Amino acid sequence: MLSGFLFLIFILTVTHILFSFQGDCWICMELMSTSFDKFYKYVYSVLDDVIPEEILGKITLATVKALNHLKENLKIIHRDIKPSNILLDRNGNIKLCDFGISGQLVDSIAKTRDAGCRPYMAPERIDPSASRQGYDVRSDVWSLGITLYELATGRFPYPKWNSVFDQLTQVVKGDPPQLSNSEEREFSPSFINFVNLCLTKDESKRPKYKELLKHPFILMYEERTVDVACYVCKILDQMPATPSSPMYVD
Numbered sequence: 001m002l003s004g005f006l007f008l009i010f011i012l013t014v015t016h017i018l019f020s021f022q023g024d025c026w027i028c029m030e031l032m033s034t035s036f037d038k039f040y041k042y043v044y045s046v047l048d049d050v051i052p053e054e055i056l057g058k059i060t061l062a063t064v065k066a067l068n069h070l071k072e073n074l075k076i077i078h079r080d081i082k083p084s085n086i087l088l089d090r091n092g093n094i095k096l097c098d099f100g101i102s103g104q105l106v107d108s109i110a111k112t113r114d115a116g117c118r119p120y121m122a123p124e125r126i127d128p129s130a131s132r133q134g135y136d137v138r139s140d141v142w143s144l145g146i147t148l149y150e151l152a153t154g155r156f157p158y159p160k161w162n163s164v165f166d167q168l169t170q171v172v173k174g175d176p177p178q179l180s181n182s183e184e185r186e187f188s189p190s191f192i193n194f195v196n197l198c199l200t201k202d203e204s205k206r207p208k209y210k211e212l213l214k215h216p217f218i219l220m221y222e223e224r225t226v227d228v229a230c231y232v233c234k235i236l237d238q239m240p241a242t243p244s245s246p247m248y249v250d
Contacts, residue, residue, distance in 0.1 A: 035086065041154075067209055068213060080143075126172055135203070188217075190216045
């Protein structure tokens with residue numbers, strides 16, 4: 001687990017202002033508008049719409065670059081990638097949050113098996129025999145694949161599990177989810193390929209961040225200009241504000 005009197009966390013753009021009292025570390029961050037779990041559920045369920053692929057492209061690019069920065073510069077594995085931990089604001093900024101269970105990599109390997117949200121865990125983290133040997137950033141790549149599948153389709157790729165055994169059986173023993181075109185929606189071949197690469201069941205064949213950053217889908221959105229702010233504002237303006245939401249203004 002992360003520890004220390006004072007440290008920096010980088011999430012796409014640098015988080016500033018840290019201070020510490022009597023061993024407790026306080027991190028002051030700017031207020032973001034919402035998280036993608038609330039955002040996508042409103043788009044799909046209430047508006048009966050979809051998140052455009054160009055927006056998904058910018059989400060993917062931002063998240064992979066953030067995870068790669070954590071790994072390469074801070075030797076940190078996030079371990080809890082899911083829609084609720086990816087934030088957005090009206091300026092089109094996309095940020096990664098919740099480093100509460102992130103861990104320090106030792107020789108690029110982490111060993112804590114139970115850290116993280118189980119529905120998004122990679123097979124090698126769920127399978128006790130595999131996770132005893134440790135896991136690396138490719139477990140977060142799997143979680144990213146599950147997250148992108150969910151944001152692209154509006155639904156979690158697995159049915160609800162009634163027990164840990166059900167999850168073990170389906171995720172570890174069954175075939176991995178695969179994004180594909182349907183009557184409701186078509187995706188570009190490069191996006192389908194990217195998501196399904198992330199969902200490679202065999203972690204030894206699953207790409208790491210450096211490989212993902214060279215993928216045609218990522219390279220395309222490195223170059224393409226997308227007005228994320230305009231799209232986000234259009235959706236946020238329709239979402240009801242509540243006292244518990246950052247969008248609420250008294």
